[in-house]
Amino acid sequence: MKMKNCMAPFRLKPWFSERVWGKRDLRPWYSDTGTSELVGEAWLTGPQCVVETGAYAGRELASIAKELGGEFPLLVKLLFPNDKLSVQVHPDDVQARAMGETRGKTECWYVLEAEPGATVALGLKKGVTVADVSASVADGTMESLIEQVPVAVGDMLFVDAGTVHAIGPGVTLLETQQTSDVTYRLYDYGRPRELHLQKGLAVIRPETAAGKVQPRAMGGFVRLIEQRYFAVDRFEVAAGHSTMVAMDGPGCLIGLRGSGLVKTDEDAVELTAGRAVVVPHQCGSVVVEAGSGAAFMRCWAPA
Numbered sequence: 001m002k003m004k005n006c007m008a009p010f011r012l013k014p015w016f017s018e019r020v021w022g023k024r025d026l027r028p029w030y031s032d033t034g035t036s037e038l039v040g041e042a043w044l045t046g047p048q049c050v051v052e053t054g055a056y057a058g059r060e061l062a063s064i065a066k067e068l069g070g071e072f073p074l075l076v077k078l079l080f081p082n083d084k085l086s087v088q089v090h091p092d093d094v095q096a097r098a099m100g101e102t103r104g105k106t107e108c109w110y111v112l113e114a115e116p117g118a119t120v121a122l123g124l125k126k127g128v129t130v131a132d133v134s135a136s137v138a139d140g141t142m143e144s145l146i147e148q149v150p151v152a153v154g155d156m157l158f159v160d161a162g163t164v165h166a167i168g169p170g171v172t173l174l175e176t177q178q179t180s181d182v183t184y185r186l187y188d189y190g191r192p193r194e195l196h197l198q199k200g201l202a203v204i205r206p207e208t209a210a211g212k213v214q215p216r217a218m219g220g221f222v223r224l225i226e227q228r229y230f231a232v233d234r235f236e237v238a239a240g241h242s243t244m245v246a247m248d249g250p251g252c253l254i255g256l257r258g259s260g261l262v263k264t265d266e267d268a269v270e271l272t273a274g275r276a277v278v279v280p281h282q283c284g285s286v287v288v289e290a291g292s293g294a295a296f297m298r299c300w301a302p303a
Contacts, residue, residue: 122149
């Protein structure tokens with residue numbers, strides 16, 4: 001199971017990102033964020049996330065990844081909107097590099113919590129053009145050009161690069177994306193933050209592959225999404241049971257409910273709700289043992 005000279009799995013401490021649209025109280029996910037400011041995002045695999053366990057405890061993920069010759073390919077976050085996020089768009093890899101960025105930003109959202117009637121704004125309505133989006137900035141009607149998609153707990157949504165989108169209150173989301181924070185704000189409800197209209201309008205695609213993704217039952221787990229940059233799977237392990245989890249590419253396990261032990265032949269690290277355990281690709285497979293029952297995600301980048 002654990003290959004010789006394989007780096008052991010390790011758990012990361014979340015890094016909390018202050019946002020004007022966030023919350024002060026993130027319970028039940030987190031009892032303390034370390035700040036009294038509004039927090040919108042908990043970065044679970046951010047480059048600045050600090051290792052909590054094992055030989056690399058105290059070091060940042062970016063430092064470890066660089067030592068191993070690269071960058072951790074996925075940025076996984078929890079989003080806690082208490083107000084509307086900006087209407088925004090992300091470039092694809094080609095567009096981002098043409099603008100001097102390292103890569104684009106393709107992402108997906110898994111709905112962890114949703115109030116009755118909750119929606120997300122995802123994609124332009126049929127027939128809406130980039131020129132229409134540009135014209136809507138002046139009169140504040142951009143929201144009316146975007147599809148409002150009803151969401152419920154357990155929904156997975158693909159957010160293709162080039163898709164105009166926005167998130168509002170009433171949901172908690174697990175976001176899996178390329179390791180990139182390239183965001184072009186198109187409209188921000190009059191808040192005094194910078195807009196990126198020229199860049200944003202240049203990367204909009206009126207039609208994309210964005211939308212809800214139907215889950216697929218697999219052997220012992222549910223495949224929620226599989227795209228070029230990431231795959232996300234949900235596991236449920238009953239109390240007192242265990243399951244083998246293969247890592248077919250670099251990735252991590254994200255605790256959703258309960259707790260478990262992520263074990264290799266020589267190591268074990270606790271997986272708890274709202275935290276990520278990075279599983280190096282070279283480990284091949286790990287075993288997750290659930291004491292009182294556990295639910296968790298496997299987020300990985302296809303090799």
